[in-house]
Amino acid sequence: MNFILNGKAQQINDSTTIWDLLSEKSINHNTVVVEHNGKILEHTQWQKTLINQGDNLEVLKFVGGGSQ
Amino acid sequence: MKPLIIDNKEISNRLFIGTGKFSSKNIIPDVINSSGIQVITVALRRVDFDADDENILKHVPKHCILMPNTSGARNADEAVRIARLARATGCGNWIKIEVINDNKYLLPDNAETIKATRVLVEDGFVVLPYMSPDLMAARKLVEAGAAAIMPLGSPIGTNRGLKTKELVRILIEEIKLPIIVDAGIGKPSEAAEAMEMGASAVLVNTAIATASDPVKMAEAFSQAVKAGRTAFISGMPETSLTAGASSPLTGFLR
DSSP, X not given: OEEEETTEEEEOOTTOBHHHXXXXXXXXXXXXXXXXXXXEEOXXXXXXXXXXXXXXXXXXXXXXXXXX | OOOEEETTEEEOOOEEEEOOSOSOXXXXXXXXXXXXXXXXXXXXXXXOTTSOOOOGGGGSOTTSEEEEBOTTOOSHHHHHHHHHHHHHTTSOSEEEEOOBOOTTTOOBOHHHHHHHHHHHHHTTOEEEEEEOOOHHHHHHHHHHTOSOBEXXXXXXXXXXXXXXXXXXXXXXXXXXSOBEEEXXXXXXXXXXXXXXXXXXXXXXXXXXXXXXXXXXXXHHHHHHHHHHHHHHHHXXXXXOSSOOOSSOSSOOOO
């Protein structure tokens, strides 16, 4: 199944949740936020939400920065 | 000295810092702790799945007030989107709005900044907009419900100091919100200059982060900000073109 992750085309097995994806990518679940098809997905929904064909996922985190 | 109050939070150290450009993030806790920094800004970016997952927040002491910025936003809609994502991290509802679509000077787009401020205030954020110092735009930000106004001293990362001095002075005089000079401050003396004029705080990133010793430089800035503030509240004397003797003008030895 194909979907977009942070602007890049990706493939993943069916029945993968957002939580699974982050675990697979070794991401600390407590340090990121997720936008699923343009909507913020609350942390509590990550284990319930399956990634579907064509989904657009953005996974973001805080980094050092002052301006621009 | 009276603390600065924003969103009912008492801020006794009026030096705010940005967390970009440090050669090692590990030094950030020392920079914050040795100078007693309270307000810091961070940016929100896509996770790079191919690189180390560094967590900037582990370098930020718990007592700090986090003021995420919307850097990377090119218009109001993008700033609003970034702000909401930043809040979804659970790190509070402060947001420094930055809307920039000029790549050479990185000057903020005041009109888009005002739009984003309206939306985010309505949405319950504590909004601190970064702006080009312009009185009319600042008044619109006040009307929109901003918590403070953050005019630039000179373009981001230039270390050129308070080139906008006269315009910032007008904001300090006319706008009743805290004025926080953000961007371009390159030396502690320039931070002191802003504070002597009556700025409520100063935000510094590049000048501290790229110093040979960022910890010491943050201390120098912190002292300068404090000295400038103390001078301001002590009542700065007026200047004069001609001399005025400091010693008695009688009893000269002739």
